[in-house]
Amino acid sequence: MKTMKKISSIALVTVLILSMLAGCGQSPAATTDPPPASTAAPSESSAPPAETELTGTLKVSLWDMATQPAFGGVIDGFTKANPGVTIDPIDIPSADYGTKLSVMLNGGSELDAFWIKDADTIYPIAQRGQMVDLSSYIAKNGIDLADYNGLAENFSIDGKQLAIPFRTDYYVLYYNKDIFDAAKVDYPANDMTWSGFEELAKKVTSGSGTDKKYGAHFHTWQACIQNWAVQDGKNTIMATDYGFFKPYYEMALRMQNDDKTCMDFGTLKTSNLHYNSVYPDGSAAMMPMGTWFSATMIDKVNKGESSVNWGIATLPHPEGVEAGNTVGSTTPLAVNAASKNQDLAWEFVKFATGPEGAAIVANLGAIPARLDDATLKTIAAVPGMPEGALEALQVKNIVLDRPIADKVSEVNKMLGDQHALIILGEVTVDEGLSEMAAQSKSIQGK
Numbered sequence: 001m002k003t004m005k006k007i008s009s010i011a012l013v014t015v016l017i018l019s020m021l022a023g024c025g026q027s028p029a030a031t032t033d034p035p036p037a038s039t040a041a042p043s044e045s046s047a048p049p050a051e052t053e054l055t056g057t058l059k060v061s062l063w064d065m066a067t068q069p070a071f072g073g074v075i076d077g078f079t080k081a082n083p084g085v086t087i088d089p090i091d092i093p094s095a096d097y098g099t100k101l102s103v104m105l106n107g108g109s110e111l112d113a114f115w116i117k118d119a120d121t122i123y124p125i126a127q128r129g130q131m132v133d134l135s136s137y138i139a140k141n142g143i144d145l146a147d148y149n150g151l152a153e154n155f156s157i158d159g160k161q162l163a164i165p166f167r168t169d170y171y172v173l174y175y176n177k178d179i180f181d182a183a184k185v186d187y188p189a190n191d192m193t194w195s196g197f198e199e200l201a202k203k204v205t206s207g208s209g210t211d212k213k214y215g216a217h218f219h220t221w222q223a224c225i226q227n228w229a230v231q232d233g234k235n236t237i238m239a240t241d242y243g244f245f246k247p248y249y250e251m252a253l254r255m256q257n258d259d260k261t262c263m264d265f266g267t268l269k270t271s272n273l274h275y276n277s278v279y280p281d282g283s284a285a286m287m288p289m290g291t292w293f294s295a296t297m298i299d300k301v302n303k304g305e306s307s308v309n310w311g312i313a314t315l316p317h318p319e320g321v322e323a324g325n326t327v328g329s330t331t332p333l334a335v336n337a338a339s340k341n342q343d344l345a346w347e348f349v350k351f352a353t354g355p356e357g358a359a360i361v362a363n364l365g366a367i368p369a370r371l372d373d374a375t376l377k378t379i380a381a382v383p384g385m386p387e388g389a390l391e392a393l394q395v396k397n398i399v400l401d402r403p404i405a406d407k408v409s410e411v412n413k414m415l416g417d418q419h420a421l422i423i424l425g426e427v428t429v430d431e432g433l434s435e436m437a438a439q440s441k442s443i444q445g446k
Contacts, residue, residue: 055084056344061104061114062089063097070167071115073360074352081351085344105130105336112339113348115166116332119402120409125334126157127406132335133160137346143354147370150233150397151330154404163332164353165369167361169290170328170398171227173197173316174297177309179204179213179285188286190314190391191323194228197286197316198251201261204285215261217284218252219275220268222419224288225252227327227401232318236403238411240441242433249422249429256423265423280306288315290328291367291393298384312392324396330369371395410443 062071075087090111092100097117104111105125116122125131138145138161145152148165155163175188183204192200201215218224228248230236235244255261263278279287280300300306315326333352335345351357358368362378380390402408415436422432440446 053084054082054344054347056341057086057088058112058341058345058348059088059090059110060348061092061097061101061111063092063094063115063117065089065091069364070361070366073364074166074357077356077360078348078351081356082347085348087348105338108338110340111336112341112345113333113335116163116334119329119400119404120412122155122163122332122404123157123406123408126162126404130337131162132337132339132342132346133162134164134335134346134349135161137350138164141350143350147372149369149371149395150399151369154330154400155332155334157404163334164349165330166333166353166357168328168330168367168369168371168398169292170326170367170395171288171290171315172326172392173313174279174287174289174293175311175313176279176282176285177311178282179206182206187311188313188316190394192313192316193319194248194251194316195319198255198259198261201255201286202259205259205261212283214263214284215259215286216255217275217278217287218255218262219287219289220265220420222416223327223401225249225423226415226419228288228316228318230399230401231315231325231327232321233325233397233399236405237401237415238403238405238408238440238444240437240444240446242436242440245433245436246429249432252423253425253429257425265420269420280308282306282308294385294389295365298382301384311386312389314392314394322396324394326395326398327401328398329401330398367393407443411440414439414443 151165205215358370361368362375
């Protein structure tokens, strides 16, 4: 793998903050044309065939390039490696990206390749046949999709590999070392079940009133309970029977109402308390949250806005599921089926999502979807990352919190509404799960 030159620690932290903070919204995600010709005809000499120089111009769509340095990084890297290629980035504000991408694809624009921002837009684009099936290119170039830790399979639709993951964020466990030290309790292990997490929270909860230290914190998103139920990769939020959610709602309610080891949902909502303040102010000993939050903590500590002595561990896992199985999101890269430059566009996709692109993304402090030991070491070495980050960031498989499916946006919103009713105690767990099932069937027409 090629590596970029080491940049200064100050610059590295800056781009880490820009890239990871910009990616924190959750939600994380071409043709059977002949494979590209990558070699020239043999010369009359005995020398091996020389690689054909790539030439041409590509139009690539992306969003918020100024705050997403990974985009510019791989574009610069590709054009430096291929000086005969020019890439014209089409930079769109993130809030407008999904709509404008759809307009460009439907309007037959000269767009060649595009990043996809929102998981719920992928299926409609696929159904309209607007992404090239990349299968023949992948086979020709010997690309192993297993290198993407389970993410690539999400973009295999109707037997066609329509996109390749570019970068990712996934859930880990943040913890406050000082709270554990004060309680004389060992730090969370990288192999801990959710039942172990619940018990550990009891051991490190202390105090009362404004001085209380909670053993754990669950943010108000439904993902911070429902995600643990899909961590095994066997279930998704597109189910029509949500019994698999039950153990995690029961755990959260015990911790909130009985053990008082986490703040109650009602207080968090009415007080508008965000995890971005609860954890950095030292109120919680443990918090499951996405890898993007590391940038926030580095920034807050550097600015003197937090004195938390923080650490990270691998996300707790269900019984019977191997440690390192987590939940997250991904940003995929695809080729426009209407492009006249599909072979060249594939070369860019291959570079951006391959070893070269992964090295560039990692050196910018973000997490590439193609993860290996080298890229994890680069990320763990970012100034401000806590000791033990390399071990904590190891993953076996990343399950998407929102699968690539029709009606996923509608189902996800419905689950959020029912989630609030359950956690507020306005309905029982069984009543809430039953209503989820009924509404999911209605939304999906099942």
